[in-house]
Amino acid sequence: MARINPDFAKEIFKYGNDDFNACYNCGNCTAVCSLSDKDNSFPRKMVRATVLGLDEKITSSLDPWLCYYCGDCATTCPRQANPGELMMSLRRWLTAKYDWTGLSGLMYKSLFFSLFSFIAVAIAVILFSAQLSFNTEAIMHFGHQFEMWAIIAVFTLIITPNLARMWWFVILKPDIKVKFKTYFREFKELLIHMFTQKRTLGCDDSQTRWFMHLVLVFGYLALLFTTVVLDWFGTENLFIILLGYVESIAILVITFIFVIGRIKQNREVNKFSQPSDWFFVIWLFLLGFTAFIVRGFIDLSIIETNLWLYLFHLIVLVQWALIIVPFGKWTHFLYRSFAMYFEKVKQAL
Amino acid sequence: MKNKIGVYICMCGSNISDYVDVEKVKAVAEKIDGVHVAKTTMFACADSTQQEIENDIKEQNLDAIVVASCSPKLHLYTFRNVAIRGGINPYNYVQVNIREQGSWAHSNTPPLATEKAINLVKGGIERVKHSKELTPIKIPSVNAAAVIGAGIAGMRAALELAEMGTTVHLIEREHFVGGRTSQWNVLFTTNETGQEVITRLYHQINSHRKITLYTGTEIIEKKGSVGEFNLTLKIKPRYIKPDCKLDKEKLEKAIAVCPIEVDDDFNFNITKRKAIYKNFDSEFPEIPAIDSELCNKCGECVKICDDIDLNQLPEEKIISVGAIQLCTGFNPYEPTKGEFGYKEIDNVITLQQFKRLIELNGAKLIYNNKEIKNIAYIYCVGSRQIDGPNKYCSRYCCTSAIHTSVLVKKKYPHINNFHFNRGIRTYGKQEKLYHEASEAGDIFLQSFEEAPPQVEKTGNETIVKIKDILTANEELEVCADLVVLVTGMVPREYEGIVHLLKVPLGRDKFFNEVHPKLRPVETVIDGVMISGACQAPLNITESVKSALAAGSKVNSLISSGEIELEPTMAIVHNDRCNWCDECTNACPYNAISKVIVKGKELAEVSKALCKGCGMCLPVCPVNAIDLIGYTDIEMESMIEALVN
Numbered sequence: 007m008a009r010i011n012p013d014f015a016k017e018i019f020k021y022g023n024d025d026f027n028a029c030y031n032c033g034n035c036t037a038v039c040s041l042s043d044k045d046n047s048f049p050r051k052m053v054r055a056t057v058l059g060l061d062e063k064i065t066s067s068l069d070p071w072l073c074y075y076c077g078d079c080a081t082t083c084p085r086q087a088n089p090g091e092l093m094m095s096l097r098r099w100l101t102a103k104y105d106w107t108g109l110s111g112l113m114y115k116s117l118f119f120s121l122f123s124f125i126a127v128a129i130a131v132i133l134f135s136a137q138l139s140f141n142t143e144a145i146m147h148f149g150h151q152f153e154m155w156a157i158i159a160v161f162t163l164i165i166t167p168n169l170a171r172m173w174w175f176v177i178l179k180p181d182i183k184v185k186f187k188t189y190f191r192e193f194k195e196l197l198i199h200m201f202t203q204k205r206t207l208g209c210d211d212s213q214t215r216w217f218m219h220l221v222l223v224f225g226y227l228a229l230l231f232t233t234v235v236l237d238w239f240g241t242e243n244l245f246i247i248l249l250g251y252v253e254s255i256a257i258l259v260i261t262f263i264f265v266i267g268r269i270k271q272n273r274e275v276n277k278f279s280q281p282s283d284w285f286f287v288i289w290l291f292l293l294g295f296t297a298f299i300v301r302g303f304i305d306l307s308i309i310e311t312n313l314w315l316y317l318f319h320l321i322v323l324v325q326w327a328l329i330i331v332p333f334g335k336w337t338h339f340l341y342r343s344f345a346m347y348f349e350k351v352k353q354a355l
Numbered sequence: 356m357k358n359k360i361g362v363y364i365c366m367c368g369s370n371i372s373d374y375v376d377v378e379k380v381k382a383v384a385e386k387i388d389g390v391h392v393a394k395t396t397m398f399a400c401a402d403s404t405q406q407e408i409e410n411d412i413k414e415q416n417l418d419a420i421v422v423a424s425c426s427p428k429l430h431l432y433t434f435r436n437v438a439i440r441g442g443i444n445p446y447n448y449v450q451v452n453i454r455e456q457g458s459w460a461h462s463n464t465p466p467l468a469t470e471k472a473i474n475l476v477k478g479g480i481e482r483v484k485h486s487k488e489l490t491p492i493k494i495p496s497v498n499a500a501a502v503i504g505a506g507i508a509g510m511r512a513a514l515e516l517a518e519m520g521t522t523v524h525l526i527e528r529e530h531f532v533g534g535r536t537s538q539w540n541v542l543f544t545t546n547e548t549g550q551e552v553i554t555r556l557y558h559q560i561n562s563h564r565k566i567t568l569y570t571g572t573e574i575i576e577k578k579g580s581v582g583e584f585n586l587t588l589k590i591k592p593r594y595i596k597p598d599c600k601l602d603k604e605k606l607e608k609a610i611a612v613c614p615i616e617v618d619d620d621f622n623f624n625i626t627k628r629k630a631i632y633k634n635f636d637s638e639f640p641e642i643p644a645i646d647s648e649l650c651n652k653c654g655e656c657v658k659i660c661d662d663i664d665l666n667q668l669p670e671e672k673i674i675s676v677g678a679i680q681l682c683t684g685f686n687p688y689e690p691t692k693g694e695f696g697y698k699e700i701d702n703v704i705t706l707q708q709f710k711r712l713i714e715l716n717g718a719k720l721i722y723n724n725k726e727i728k729n730i731a732y733i734y735c736v737g738s739r740q741i742d743g744p745n746k747y748c749s750r751y752c753c754t755s756a757i758h759t760s761v762l763v764k765k766k767y768p769h770i771n772n773f774h775f776n777r778g779i780r781t782y783g784k785q786e787k788l789y790h791e792a793s794e795a796g797d798i799f800l801q802s803f804e805e806a807p808p809q810v811e812k813t814g815n816e817t818i819v820k821i822k823d824i825l826t827a828n829e830e831l832e833v834c835a836d837l838v839v840l841v842t843g844m845v846p847r848e849y850e851g852i853v854h855l856l857k858v859p860l861g862r863d864k865f866f867n868e869v870h871p872k873l874r875p876v877e878t879v880i881d882g883v884m885i886s887g888a889c890q891a892p893l894n895i896t897e898s899v900k901s902a903l904a905a906g907s908k909v910n911s912l913i914s915s916g917e918i919e920l921e922p923t924m925a926i927v928h929n930d931r932c933n934w935c936d937e938c939t940n941a942c943p944y945n946a947i948s949k950v951i952v953k954g955k956e957l958a959e960v961s962k963a964l965c966k967g968c969g970m971c972l973p974v975c976p977v978n979a980i981d982l983i984g985y986t987d988i989e990m991e992s993m994i995e996a997l998v999n
Contacts (some may be wrong), residue, residue, distance in 0.1 A: 007820070007831070007832055008831055009829050009831070009832050009833070009834065010773065010798060010800075010831055010832070010833050012771045012798060015796060025794075026793070027793055027794055027796045027797075028790065028793045028794045030779075030789070030793060030799070031825045033801075051827075054825060054826050055826075057798060058798065058826065058831065060826075086792070100861070109963075183566065194769065301488060314510070
């Protein structure tokens with residue numbers, strides 16, 4: 007027996023949607039959703055669980071991750087309860103719930119806290135550079151080292167434990183019996199969804215959204231590889247240099263289009279932007295943009311005299327790696343694909 | 356005997372002709388003695404066909420007509436008017452129903468449907484042969500009406516009638532006007548309070564010279580019938596000197612010293628009042644009253660306030676009216692002990708009590724010394740019952756409960772409202788309230804009738820549980836500080852009026868109209884109209900609409916000074932009657948009485964009261980009663996035709 011908790015709805019308000027109480031359970035949203043099916047019927051059930059404050063139902067559910075936000079439900083809703091944005095808000099809430107540090111929740115709920123951390127990180131980078139006497143070579147060497155160590159640290163300390171918590175919430179805690187070998191058999195699902203996001207194609211809206219997102223994902227991962235492993239800023243190899251340019255252009259063009267979309271609010275998916283959405287898309291743009299300029303300055307041999315540019319790039323990079331990746335919107339890259347994986351694992355019973 | 360009869364067989368498009376061979380019916384009809392012309396027609400009710408029948412009557416000098424078509428309930432008057440336009444008496448027309456009783460009823464067996472249609476038409480022709488020319492009866496009427504019940508419906512009807520020129524006697528059983536409306540605070544959609552609305556109406560009524568208001572008054576006797584009812588009123592004493600200039604201070608003291616204290620029914624028994632009382636500050640009439648049934652005449656109040664006179668006596672008065680409009684309203688359903696914990700768990704109250712509670716409470720909402728945070732509303736209490744007698748939906752309660760929850764949340768924003776409903780029926784504009792409540796965070800939980808919510812007391816907590824069909828039948832619970840039973844409307848417990856006026860009650864025990872669509876405010880008793888919540892559960896808007904409709908009906912009936920009645924009625928053959936009383940017992944309308952003519956006791960039928968129902972005919976042992984329009988010879992010849 008579950009006790010109704012109206013305070014939960016007020017908690018969700020802080021993660022975005024505050025219209026869902028208007029829902030009168032007609033189910034149009036679920037009927038119109040092209041991804042909802044017999045096994046995973048959404049978004050009405052999630053709206054209902056939120057209204058009633060049945061938070062355990064939401065924590066153990068994968069439904070929010072299975073929605074790719076075409077917005078059909080929101081345009082069909084006769085009560086303007088905006089179920090699509092609620093699913094988005096629940097993804098934010100789940101991200102906070104999975105995060106053992108609790109920092110994600112603070113970031114989502116408090117713009118002040120987010121700005122504070124961004125500023126603190128920026129100051130730390132500048133102070134650290136001062137300690138290196140603003141020596142360009144030393145700072146650039148540090149930047150390269152930082153990337154590798156940050157990836158290792160964030161993954162071991164934050165992301166891996168959080169994924170384990172997700173696993174605990176959706177499979178272990180609800181006591182779903184899964185055979186060990188099923189995890190191996192279904193592992194391909196994880197990789198497919200991580201690198202293709204093919205489920206987006208099931209959405210009824212334009213498929214260019216999927217294509218741009220795919221280019222962005224590959225551009226981002228490739229640029230990461232190019233800078234960290236191939237040492238883009240240090241290499242003399244013309245092919246790698248050009249590859250880096252292409253990747254950073256891909257990132258900055260696509261994120262620019264996304265930013266413009268969010269400003270114009272021309273589609274259901276970008277009508278409602280929370281600070282976390284702005285940070286994610288703007289910082290990704292800045293990453294691509296500053297990387298591109300930095301490499302340009304290197305090629306023009308004017309980087310030594312323009313250290314400020316590299317410092318700016320480094321600040322963006324550190325903020326990205328220490329704030330947005332572990333505690334911000336970046337994690338949806340993993341949670342979405344793990345959700346598809348766990349869903350397959352559950353269905354394989 | 357009519358012997359130039361026109362017979363018209365209608366196809367009703369194909370409604371009749373698909374199953375009944377209309378040509379065959381026509382062939383049989385035209386061979387019957389006395390039939391001058393027989394025709395089939397696509398639509399008998401079409402203007403062109405009406406014209407054709409009219410011309411046939413004129414050109415071929417027809418003396419009677421038969422139309423075999425649909426039910427007379429639909430087109431009796433259509434063809435009676437055709438007869439009048441053609442120049443024959445409308446009662447020389449007989450309608451035969453070969454659609455509802457023919458083609459529709461026997462669509463599986465067309466040959467038998469045809470055979471039945473032939474027999475019915477034969478019967479109709481035989482009947483019309485013996486039909487007589489009849490003229491409607493006219494009786495005089497007084498242009499005065501009694502409006503019973505001075506709630507919102509009665510007050511509004513009284514004003515409307517008076518404006519149209521009818522003298523109105525507005526009769527209220529209580530000492531104060533306003534009825535239920537005065538008990539509600541803010542009303543949807545205007546946001547006026549019930550008291551404000553009543554105050555406005557009271558001033559208008561009081562200043563209208565054609566309206567006489569009687570409070571504390573009941574009808575104890577009724578004589579006469581439509582056109583002239585003589586009603587005896589019993590007016591209870593108010594025990595306050597009339598025309599006195601009330602000293603409010605003294606009066607307050609007088610109320611304070613009154614030793615008698617009872618539950619205050621104005622506040623649905625959540626507070627107490629004295630034997631001397633008034634319900635709210637500006638209530639009307641503005642003079643307080645002493646409850647004569649409670650007062651023990653101890654005289655304590657008289658010592659303080661010399662405006663009080665305990666020696667007043669009840670008065671009787673006879674008024675004469677042409678028609679009566681009943682606006683006697685409703686009672687809220689009183690839950691049985693233990694129904695959802697009512698009267699067993701201390702924080703279970705009804706919606707009506709809750710509405711008063713909100714009005715009486717100040718900055719904090721407190722009940723039983725406990726501040727209220729979670730309120731559970733349980734819907735359909737006493738309505739839509741499966742086992743109980745109240746099968747109907749009370750219609751106003753969903754909206755009222757939601758409206759109350761919106762108001763309470765505005766007054767006390769920290770409150771959580773939980774609505775345990777069986778499907779929300781906030782029709783029309785009221786849907787906006789439902790939307791407003793949901794948006795404000797009210798939670799709606801729904802169950803079917805067979806699994807109602809459960810209210811339990813565990814320790815200090817009152818728990819309401821439900822298997823919510825909107826959450827896949829999951830069992831959910833709320834810890835409620837207050838459980839509000841959303842009780843519907845039930846008819847008042849009428850004693851006098853129902854027996855005096857013989858107003859028919861429906862299966863739901865509310866007053867019954869003649870036809871819910873075609874004659875929605877009239878009763879089968881001529882001159883008695885019904886309106887407001889005495890007829891069915893209605894909200895204020897709907898009550899006022901029906902009050903105005905009934906008011907217009909009353910006015911159009913009596914204002915010309917003359918009332919036309921159907922000539923179809925019972926007639927006593929004095930030579931055969933030897934008064935045995937059987938017919939008076941059989942008459943549902945009290946239309947037959949004993950008279951003595953030349954020393955002989957005879958039964959006499961009142962023209963104004965007789966409805967021509969025919970109940971008295973079969974019980975007469977000497978067959979002394981005939982029904983005009985349905986005389987024995989007409990009926991017998993019809994039966995003869997049917998069985999041969």
